[in-house]
Amino acid sequence: MNPRTVVILGSTGSIGTQALELIGRNRDLFRVCAISAGGDNVGLLAQQALAFGVEVVAVSKATVAQDLQLAFYAEAQRQGYAQGEFRIPKIITGPDASSELAAMPCDVVLNGITGSVGLQPTLAALDAGNTLALANKESLVIGGPLVTRRVKPGQIVPVDSEHSAIAQCLRGGSADEVRKLLLTASGGPFLGRARHELEEVTVEQALAHPNFAMGPVVTINSATLVNKGLELIEAHLLFGIPMDRVDVVVHPQQAVHSMVEFYDGSTLAQVSPPTMTLPIALGLGWPDRIPDASPPWNWAEASSWQFLPLDDEAFPAVQLAREAGTRGGTAPAVFNAANEVCVQAFRDGRLPFLAIVDTVARVVTEHDVPSYEELSIDDVLAADAWARARARELTAATTDQRQETTQA
Template sequence: MNPRSVVILGSTGSIGTTALELIGRNRDRFRVLALSAGGDNVGLLAEQALDFGVEVVAVAKATVAQDLQLAFYAEAQRKGYAQGEFRIPKILTGPDASSELAAMPCDVVLNGINGSVGLHATLAALDAGNTLALANKESLVIGGPIVTRRAKPGQIVAVDSEHSAIAQCLRGGSPDEVRKLLLTASGGPFLGKPRSELANVTVEQALEHPNFAMGPVVTINSATLVNKGLELIEAHLLFGIPMDRIDVVVHRQQAIHSMVEFTDGATIAQVGIPTMTVPIALALGWPDRIPDATRPWSFAEASTWTFQPVDDAEFPSVGLAREAGTRGGTAPAVFNAANEVCVQAFRDGRLPFTGIVDTVARVVTDHDVPSYEELSVDDVLAADAWARTRAREITGVQETHQA
């Protein structure tokens, strides 16, 4: 069996590093062709590129190209290569570099880019006919029908643990037998605390996720449950289930990653330890499983699983996302863009924790969703830019930067 060729976008983030660890243990199954990253950690990118012998690397920050080249030489020296014993990969730079990699002929593109900037890479991978292992949920949320129109059946494989779980559960029945999708949520670090106690939450406290080790933006989104709101919209788009048939349930232990309720009353759940390794492995090998990707949940040890509904007063973000997803058009893009600005403002100490969702709610309310004959990328990007400007006006933050 020839190894699957893989392009990894966002290779120095938590999704990318986990994927490369998995591939490193399964080099007979996968071959890494190219890697991309933002450019904040050129040392790690150079190490990854030489470890896997990739052909091309890309960085979004054009200013770090020389630093990356020097990092290649330093890494080669550290590995003990003599001059001429290694080949420096081709280096691409700029905001379109990841999209160039996504369009390369390959078996799978893993889009682990963080935020809405991943939209162009998602579309490039689909247009090239590559299987898209999608961890960049924002590109599907904001792109909506633009993305789903371009995707062939089965071309998008979800990497989010919840959507991977649903895809696995859906193997247990036909589409017309599905009554409801149930997304599970940990509740983040502030479950059970009234909003009145959260105004003075620090960034460090918001980053204390109870189960998963993730990047800062995703972790803060989990603390506000905005992440679950984005996942709700994503589930609707991925599986074609109406928004009112998708529920969110708080399951603190995160042993069950999500569930599907069928019309006969049966509910199928996917169980596993809290790790991204299994959904990443399944996305890279889809529809086949990768043996021993990680250890299974141990039923030989006593454990208790709890479930409770989402408290809308404590976590208004889920209802807000449902509203945006139901309105459709550019509303999900506005929801996501305003949140990205507010999360950065919170990380910079310029917005209180509760101000994140409060501001997003104001921006979504202020947005008048036009009627579109057919939503375009330009429509989405214009709404994204408007939402960022409006969020900065409300918060008084005039400058921001991409996380």
């Protein structure tokens, strides 16, 4: 059997690098034909391209094309190639470069891009008829109907550990037997703290996730639980379960990655160590499992698991996401866009930790969701732009107020 051809979007990020490590151990099963990245790490991108013999490399920053070409030569020299012994991949640049790769003929497109910029590549992959292994939750959240009306049955395979867990549990029953989806949350680094105990949280503290090594945006989203709010909306859209039948339960050990409760009272849970390798492997190989993709849970070692209710007062992000998802239309796009601006302001020291979700809530409340006959990409982009502009205004006002308070 020929190896599955794979396009990896966001290859230098956390999901992309782990996917390539997995593929490197299973070259008989997968062949990487193209990779893309933002362009901040051309050295790693060149290393990946040569190691896997990819045909096309895309970068969204057109200004780094020459740097990337030089990185190819430097990496080839480092690996001991003589001049003329290796072929430089085709280079595509610009904001639409990842979308161009997503539309290439292939078996699987892994979208590991972070943030709302992942929407266009998601749509491109679906329109091309490619199977989409989706790690970019934002594209489904903000795209909503744009994605769901394009997708064919089975075309999207979730790569988020929670949604991968649900997809596996759903093999144990039919959709009409499902009572509830239960997303598990680690609780992040501030589990058990009351709201007033979060007032002086630093960036370093917010980046100290107890279980997973992720990029800074996703890690901070996990600390505020915005990430779990995005996952709630995504679960509703992916599996067609009404929003009021998708719940979140805190599970600090992250052994159970999510659960499905059925109408007969049975609950199925997916258990594995806290690693992204398993959902990535399932995303690439679905419906087949990849042997030894991840170590199993060690049942010979004693362990205790906790399941706790979510503290909505200290962490209101999930309830805010539920409200945005229920309103629908462009409300989820506004939620996501405002959060991306606020997270960057927090990382820059311009916004306190608690003000991230407080500011997002204000932007979402101010947004008037029009009645759409059919939501368009222009509607989503316009709402995204408005939310970012409004969030910047509010974060700037907060910064000015803090400076005035300090000077006084």
